[in-house]
Amino acid sequence: MTGPKPLSNILAITPYKGGQKLDHGWKLSSNENPLGCSDKAVEALTKAAQHLELYPDGSAFALRQAIGAKYDIDPDRIVCGAGSDEIFQLLGRAYLQPGDEVLQSAHGFLVYSLVAQQAGAKLISAPEKDLRTDVDAMLERVTDKTKIVFLANPNNPTGSYISYSEVKRLHAGLREDILLVLDGAYAEYVQQDDYNDGMEMAHDYPNVLMTRTFSKIHGLAGLRLGWAYGPESIIDAVHRVRGPFNVTSVAQAACLAALNDDAFVAKSVAHNNGELDRLKPALEEMGFKVFPSVANFLLIDFGSEKRAEEADVFLRSKGIVIRDMKAYGLAHCMRLSIGTTEANDDVLAAFNDFAKAS
Template identity: 55%
Template sequence: MPSATDTLAPVEPPRPLGRPEPRPGVLAIEAYVPGKSAVPPGVTPYKLSSNENPFGASPKALEAAQAALGKLALYPDGAATALRAAIARKYGLDAKRIVVGNGSDELLEMLAQAYIGPGDEGVFSAHGFLVYRIAILTAGGTPVVAPERAYTTDVDAILERVTPRTKVVFLANPNNPTGTYLPFDEIRRLHAALPPSVLLVLDAAYAEYVRRNDYGSGLELALTAENVVMTRTFSKVYGLAALRLGWMVGPAHVVDALERIRPPFNVNSAALAAGAAAIEDEAFVAASVAHNEAWAEILVREIEALGLAVTPSVANFLMIHFPETPGRTATEADAFLTARGLVLRRIESYGLPNALRLSIGTEAANRLVIAALSDFLAGRDPEARDA
C-alpha cells in the first residue's frame, strides 16, 4: 500500500469569494517550467537544456513544412491521414491503431482525461517526466510516486503502490531527466503483474537513440495487450520540437476513447507534412543517432575525468552530478556555464537539486562544455573564455 509520502495530495491556496474559480485541484498544479534559453548580452548562446536535435530538422521535413505554409487558409486534415499512413509503413502497423497529437504531451494528457477521475490514482517513478503529475492532477486524480533505484525505475516499487484506485501507470523508457532505462524483460514483468484494468503508458520519446540489445520501446506490447499504449514524439531525433507533434499506438478500444475527446484539427498542417517527410528520412536519423552515440561516450569520459559523476544514459542527454561543496554546486555551475553562453537544464523540480541535465549538442558546443566545466572546477573566472 502507498505510504503518506507516496501520494501527492493537492494543496490549494485559500480562495477569495466573488469571482469565477477553477475546479478543485487546478490551483494545486505547479506549472511546467521548460528549459531556459537566455544568456548574458553579447554571449553566443548554446541551448543544451531541452534535448533538441543539434542538427535541426531533416531538409525533407523543412521542405514539406514550407510547402504547407502556402495553404494557411485551409484547416489541416483532422484525421492526419498521410502522417498516420507514413507511421504505419515505417513500423508495419494498422493506421487505425494510431492517434496523432499536438506533441506527445497532449496524448499523455488525453490518456489521463480518458481514464482518471476524482478518487483515481496514477502512478509514476520519483524522477519521471513532470507532465505525468500535471496530467493526473488536471484530470482530477491523485499522483502516486514510486521511488527509484540508482536513478532507474523500480518495477517492484511501482507494483507495491498499485491499489484498486490505480487507473494508469506512466513509465518513461528511457527516462527523462535521468537517461536510464528498463530492459524489456522488466517491462514485461511489470505488465504481467498489473491488473488488466490498469492502463500501462510507455512513453518512448527517446527510443530512437537507444542502442542496447535488451531494450524494447513497448511497441510489441501495445499491439498485443489490451491495457498498454506506447507514445512517441517527433521533437527529439526528428528535430520538429517547434511544430509539436507526437503519436500513440494502442488497442482499438483505447484509440476509440481518445478519438472521442481529441480536439478537432489538433495538429497543424505544417507539422503533419513535416512529420510524414521526417519519418521517411532514415539517413538523417541515422546521422543524428551516430553523432549522439559518439559524443555521449566522449562527454562521459571527459566529464568523469574532471571528477564529476555522470549517470549512464541511453538517450541524447546526460545527468551530471555536482558536490554540495561551496563553489562547486550545481547552482553555481549553472551560473558559470550560463555566463559562457552554455545553457543546461536545472532539474531540482525533479527532486535532483545537485545535478544538471546536458543535452548532447554540436561538436563545438560539446567541447565548450568540457572546457567550461574544467574552468569552473578550477575556480577560474567565467568571463575569461580566451584564457
C-alpha cells in the same frame, strides 16, 4: 469584485517550465536535436505553408498511413497529438477522475504529474534503484485506485532504461483494467540489445499504449507532433476527447517527410552516441559524477544543491545554459543536453574551468 474561481486542483498545479535559453551562447537545456531537422521536412513544411487558409486533416490520415507502413502496424490504431504531452493529457481526460491514482517511477517526466493534478487524481511515485525504474517498487504501490501507470523508457531526466523483460514483468503484475503507457520519446537513440519500445505489447494487449514523438530524433520540437499506438478501444477514447484539428497541416506535412529520412536519423544517432562517449568520460575525469545515459542528454551530480546552483551561474557566465533538476527532486543534479561538436567543446572547457575554480 471577484471573477470565476478555477477548481482547487487546478490552482495547485505548478505550471511546467521548459528549458531556458540565453540571448547568446548554447542552449543545452531542452534535449533538442543539435543537427536541426531533415531538409526534406523543411521543404515539405514550406510547401504546406502555401495553403494556410485550409483546415488540416483532422484524422492525420496520410501521416498515420505512413507511420503504419514504416513500422508495419495498423494505422487505424494510431492517434496523433500536439506532442506526446497532449496524448498524455487526453488520457487523463478519458480515464481519470478525482480519487484515482497515477503511478510513475520516482523521477518520471513532469507532465505525468500534471496529468494527475488536472484530473484531481493522486500521483504515486515509486522509489528507484540507482536512478533506474524499480519494477518491484512500482508493483508494490499498485492499489485498487491505480488507473494509469506511466513508464518513460528511456527516462527523462535520468537517461536510464529498463530491459524489455522488465517492462513485460511490470505489465504482468498489473490488473487488466490498469492502463500501462510506454513513453518512448527517446527510443530511437537506444542501441542496447535488451531494449524494446513496447510496440509489440501495444499490439497484443488491451491495456498497453506506446507513445512516440517527432520532437527529439527528428528535430521537430517546434511543430509539436507525437503519436500513440495501441488497442482500438483506447485509441477510440482518445479520439473522443481530442480537439477535431489538434495537429496542424504544416506539422503533418513536415513529419510525413521526416518519417522516412533514415539518413538524417542515422546521422543524428551517430552524432549523439559519439558525443556521449566523448563527454561522459571527460567530465568524469574532471571529477564530476555522470550517470549512464542511452538518450540525448547526461545527468550530472554536483554533490549538493549549492554546488549545482554555483555551476549553473558559472556556466551561464560562459554562455551555456543547462537544466536544473529541482522540480524532479534532484536539486544536486543538472541535465546537459548533447549539443553540436562546437557546443560540446565549449561545455568541456567551461566545466574544466568550473572544476578548477570550485
